[in-house]
Amino acid sequence: MSRLSYLETLLNGVGVEWKPIGTEIKTVTAPSKLKSQSYRLTGRLPIIDQGLEFIAGYTDEDVTPINNGEYIIFGDHSEHIKYVDFPFVQGADGIKILRAISANTKYIYYAFLTFYTKELSYKRHWSTAQQTLIPIPCPNDPEKSLAIQSEIVRVLDEFTSLTAELTAELTARRKQYNYYRDQLLSFDEGEVEWISLNNLCESISAGGDVPENSVKGQLEPDSKYPYPIYANATDEKGLYGYTDSYKINSDAVTISARGAKVGFHTIRDAKFTHIIRLIVLVADKNLVSTRYLNYVLDMTSIGGTEGGIPQITVPMIKKITVPIPFYGDVKRSLKEQKRIVSMLDKFDTLTTSITEGLPREIELRQKQYEYYRDLLFSFPKPEPVTN
Template identity: 50%
Template sequence: MSAAGFLEKYLGGAIVELVPLDRLVKTVTPPSKAQKNDYREQGRNPIVDQGANFIAGYADESFEPVASDEYVIFGDHSEHIKYVDFAFVQGADGLKILKPEGGHPRYIYHALLNFYQKTGNYKRHWSKAKETLIPIPCPNDPEKSLAIQREIVRILDSFTELTAELTAELTARKKQYNHYRDQLLTFDEDQVEWKTLGDVSLKSYSGATPKAGSVKYYEGGTIPWLRTQEVVFSDIHGTEVKITQAALDETAAKWVPANCVIIAISGATAGRSGINKIPLTTNQHCCCLEIDPAQADYRYVFHWVSRNYENLKDMGQGARGDLNSGLIKGFKIPIPHPNDPKKSLAEQARIVAILDTFDTLTTSISEGLPREIELREKQYAYYRDLLLSFPKPDAEAA
């Protein structure tokens, strides 16, 4: 069924007026603002800023909150859009607090999500956002208009509520995973031998960055080339960037065999880990360990270094907190039943089987809860577009 047909059947084929956002909302000035150093883990009022997190922290009683009401929040720099219906303290500059007055607040929120076109650039975007056209059905019949808006909100909220439930479930499973990982990777000293990551590795690999913008090194490339921002505590099945054979021949980039434990070594990403499920190349900020299968299960090593992310990160040196291959290969790992290799590998495999189950549930984009959340978000976006695709005024006139 077409979008217009859907609306005609379920919403009576409502006519629509396209109204700029700033005619439907009033901009609210907050009574106080919290700076980053004012953010607390607990406090009287939640802090809402333009970041991706819905609640960024909490403020103490010295900050006067924005009064409890229904608001649409727009990040002037980040372009994040939120709906808030409670008292809060504004955090960080660049936040636009919008009080809907020309329509149902959550309808305006859903419509802004649907029609605002993000740029992805860090600049002030309110001047463009306020011109976003919001479709208002039956503009000459306020009662009918609000009834249609409420029905659209009811349908769309059913999708967002399901996504929220799945997200809460994911958070709970991540906590459960961390609990079992801590238990399974905690040993009595007489049960293990502490070795280094270098001890249990056959070989380590690094990489290089072919000259940026070089047609010779990138155009038409088919060789996967991994950057540290893609190392995110999960299996790696592909890369965003590909390089050419010339890049492989003429730079320090080299093939890394599948199933290596890859640890990022540069500043902001230092300590993050992953496993490459395909042969690939990397930039110079990755340390790739090919694990000796006679000594350790590579997935056991991965779970250990993932659990110890903060410890690895704290080893960083210099202003950027960089790691290096020497520091990583010197990092200690407990090997159970060191005097019985067969029993040791069997115990590692048992631990891996349990942790992989949780890992799939909490991180897999093909099987786990993240995939289910992604599908529900796509379903919400599809129906949001469908429900807000009213017949255009000029089409009605024709």
């Protein structure tokens, strides 16, 4: 008998009571808290806070963690919901640490995810969230109720486990690519010189205003506006629209110069216009190829200004140095760059096919999980009370 068939047998004819989640859990007070300044990349104890990342950081400080057990974490401001089954330290403020009183904690977690409607505003949400109604099957038969809850959890765990495996595979492939790229761009002493971008580029320029004759949002060229306009963005590949002329008559590397994506860079084909907050690097082809320059920038720190909105300027870009093999021997240097680019292109093609396929598979599995989650929680709801 399949698990779903077994679950259908368990659910056959059972009653259900919809209860506020606040009546099914108790709040746990953390023995210690850490501020975000104390978060580290590695450490003995994981830190859980209300942020989007499951684990916010780690610590080796002498602090008392939450004991090992099963917990539901609710972000009082962020409304993120997490399930934790290991010792951890609370990070900062703004989370509710919850444990089931008599129900299956992970069942409560899945039910909370299913039935809680986010308010999407910056305020404290727990007073409302704890009123979320969740179904408790067989409320008068605790043993059968827990059996049903456990089976629902088991089925949903299978789907979330597969999604987690695919996500881990995607992360591993990206790390593998980064490792291989860094190995190819590592040179023995005497084989490389670190040269500033100012000395490697024919021009480095910041974007200006949007051209007067242009169409914002146009996704394809036409006879009237055939030349793309690129902006400081990563969505739609940074395409702002199209215009009837161009400023850059060469393939080039563009770098986002302001905001959360500062430092994001990519290659653009010749004949385009860049606008405000986007910097363009036109390589001196006698010294460096555009594709090599883009690859080498992958392993180069392109940090923005500290404080406020991060940004990077043309003078800052000009000072960045990158490794150029056999600098001073133009023919040998360009030949080695071509060899490295060829190998990285092949590996990038392979990695891209995997990293494009895996997210699609992850998305499909997530939809499959949501379908079965909704199906498994499709208990009859109480009739609304009318006066």
